[in-house]
Amino acid sequence: MTESDAETAGGELGWFAGVEPDDVEDGARAIREGSADAPADWPERAVKAGFAEDDADYYAKLRKATIRATRDAVTERERADDRQLVHAVRAMDDCESEANELAERVAEWAGTLYPDAGTGVGYARELAESDPETPVEERVVSLAERVADLADERDTLRSFVERQAPAVAPNLATLADPVLAARLIALAGGLESLAKMPGGTVQVLGAENALFAHLRGHASSPKHGIIYTHEAVRAAPPDQRGSAARTLSGKLVIAARIDHYSGEHNPELKAELDRRMDAIQSRGDE
Amino acid sequence: MTESDAETAGGELGWFAGVEPDDVEDGARAIREGSADAPADWPERAVKAGFAEDDADYYAKLRKATIRATRDAVTERERADDRQLVHAVRAMDDCESEANELAERVAEWAGTLYPDAGTGVGYARELAESDPETPVEERVVSLAERVADLADERDTLRSFVERQAPAVAPNLATLADPVLAARLIALAGGLESLAKMPGGTVQVLGAENALFAHLRGHASSPKHGIIYTHEAVRAAPPDQRGSAARTLSGKLVIAARIDHYSGEHNPELKAELDRRMDAIQSRGDE
């Protein structure tokens, strides 16, 4: 019985099967993608199969390959965090709009029961703390609790986004605030897509409806989408907003590219943005 | 100092002030709408003011007026129950649609985390019971809990509606099921409005969009609105559905009228509806 027969008999192959002894990358791939139902005496088998000279050589090769496999897997998994961020910011917006919608129902209903009924999520939170005295009041107060829960959920998701966005896209989260960074990544469909977008597209992300109206000839070209919520655009003099939005979106794309390709934080980006915005501001002041 | 001066000095007027001694209705109105910061010796004052001959006469008049006032107020407050029912059924639908919407978000998000992720409120309930292991999972599980809460809220509101509808509209809730009865009252804007509607209008309640399309010439006349969910219409042979819907809506309006004007439960109505529906069914069978 040859060694290769023995392996077949055991039904299982080690990570090194079919891997060239010095091909760390292929070994790493095998470690990440392979599987086996049961372990075996891999060091011995690797030596017998000629993959390693001896145990020490096997362990050295194993170490190199596991380090490479783990480093790659960590990077990939962390990159997948941008998708989690996208889900989180969308869920946050869902909770926000659902809390508001349900708060309207609460206000309308409570208005028929309490002379001092208010409106909005704030009133629902207040009502949720109160003590119902009739079966109808029980239902309204319980509904108000749902509003409060949804608003709490939104707040917790916001904290999550504020914590995660700087980890996923440190530069983008510095230039925009973390929530805006997350929204941009969400609108683009991921950090990679955002990094590959022209600045002009980023400028109108979130203004798709207005843009389509423009393309159909119904409206003027939108100057900015969601980046309008950025203080640099809002603070710019009205006649400079287009220019501010253009500059901001250009910088945001650069930030997204650095975040996607290197992940290193570069404080210079933010300083540069501030200088450009000051210049635009003073142009408006003249 | 005259009695009227004394009353002015005290700053307070009794319920009988300005009421004709034999005008029970006006007295009842004054009892329901009036107010005073402090009580006074009303029997004595009423006698002095000539409203009553003596204490016994005052108490007799007081009794008649309080009974009338209370009976009217009870009727009015109970009638207001139809409005509570309307709020409840609308809140129930809100919770239903919000639970479904949020469940979609949960399914989408969970799909990126768990290979065995499912969809819908059922899956969200399952996920809500699970133990999160990472900060991201914590958020998804918490979001799933919101879905479960909203679904529970919807269920509790449904029970409330099922309990309240027969109290508010016993006949309507027997002919339709309680939830459909509540929906009809909600769509009409109250039991009184429903009671005053022509049968043809009730027939298409809830099909307003289709009706407007018809009126603008875009579509054929809708044969039924929400009463389509009634088993009598759904069970009818396709070519008899219009007839079934017409018959049903006619009976529903009669039920709503009895409920609004007398409130007495009349089991004969349901028997009559069943006879008519059997006749329609057999027409289809021929």
Place this chain on the structure above:
Amino acid sequence: MTLPDGVERRTFGGDDRLATKGHPVYGEPTDGDWRCWDARRSKLAAMLEHGMDTGLDGGETVLYLGAASGTTVSHVADFSGPTYAVEFAPRPTRDLLDAVDARENLFPLLKDARKPETYAHVVESDVEVLVQDVATRGQARVACENARFLREDGRLLLAIKARSEDVASDPETVFERALDTLREGYEIIETRRLEPFHVDHLGVVAVPRKV
């Protein structure tokens, strides 16, 4: 402790029970003109059964807050003078109106006991007894607000339901808090737990504080 005129002990189904004379209201056992007043169904009857110093002699003018469907207030009207019955919920008030039908001295009011200004133009001043059995939070506050109707030497007969105030705290703590509030408007004469007739209820007899 003597019972008020018009309240007697009589035998119903072999048991010695309180009773008043009047038209039956809620299907209670009767013995000739007398109707059984069951301490298990009425907190005021429980206070009488426990021999609390209610000060009731019979014939008093009464303001009754929390009349509900009229079970207790119908008995009170049987042995009292003018009796004002305040209740907030419409459904039980329908039944209360039936009890009123057979009683000339009973005046129903669909009003909120937390808002005495909405019935101070109807209920007379200087009533001799204020009976309160409302199952809402802030029961002591309601009693204080309604002290304005009570004459100087009148009595407050109050049943405090612990669970209505606070389901989470222990009843004794709840009662202490309620009594503290009550002392703002009243001098407390006697308190007594209403077990075994009513679990986690405290019977209180009080008089208005001298100003």
Place this chain on the structure above:
Amino acid sequence: MTLPDGVERRTFGGDDRLATKGHPVYGEPTDGDWRCWDARRSKLAAMLEHGMDTGLDGGETVLYLGAASGTTVSHVADFSGPTYAVEFAPRPTRDLLDAVDARENLFPLLKDARKPETYAHVVESDVEVLVQDVATRGQARVACENARFLREDGRLLLAIKARSEDVASDPETVFERALDTLREGYEIIETRRLEPFHVDHLGVVAVPRKV
């Protein structure tokens, strides 16, 4: 109970502590080549401090599940032979890679300990020690699933965290349930609560059940 070769008691800041010889990893106090192994930061160190019969002699082949950022597994690698370190979360694994840099015998794997088939093609059979410190529900089940790596007379050194299993139940109940599950794959030699070093944790030493 003797300590494994390569683990010694040494004095750090006036206190007698466990220590191993190796490159510092997480800012721990050092004494020459020796680095302090604080039982408050490591469940395995707490088991040694409590004198549990870990069976560790030094030089063993080890599979470590739940390596986290490498605090404990770096000490284990200091006195063991080939050491496989499995961790599921990417962020701590970045730090674990730093600990690996300075240790020739430490092999990192970003894998889910609940899915041993995803690393059975890498981790060798017949390891002598299985150390497990995962903070997920079903800790005993994970240990059973990974028994396939352990040689017949090998040892499982397990720390069960009660709160990871069930926050609502009392820890003793949780431990009993976990041990019941564990007995499906192991024979339990010794258990011990890891207080005062780790609250509501149970240290367990076990050997594979004879088939």
